[in-house]
Amino acid sequence: xxxxxxxxxxxxxxxxxxxxxxxxxxxxxxxxxxxxxxxxxxxxxxxxxxxxxxxxxx
Numbered sequence: 001x002x003x004x005x006x007x008x009x010x011x012x013x014x015x016x017x018x019x020x021x022x023x024x025x026x027x028x029x030x031x032x033x034x035x036x037x038x039x040x041x042x043x044x045x046x047x048x049x050x051x052x053x054x055x056x057x058x
Contacts, residue, residue, distance in 0.1 A: 007036070008034050009030075011029065011030065012025075020055075020057065021055050022055070023055050024055075024056075025052075026044075026051065026052045027046075028047065028050055029049070036052075
């Protein structure tokens with residue numbers, strides 16, 4: 001999944017699992033865009049003050 005170590009200060013990662021897959025919520029409380037590492041090793045942007053949701057299907 002998203003690697004929680006090395007997250008910038010004021011960026012949270014919340015993981016929830018359900019019948020339709022695993023959902024990872026990257027919550028950016030900062031005023032700058034940050035990058036998070038996805039399960040495939042690529043990076044995704046999380047804009048300032050937003051939440052991005054990533055789903056790993058079952």
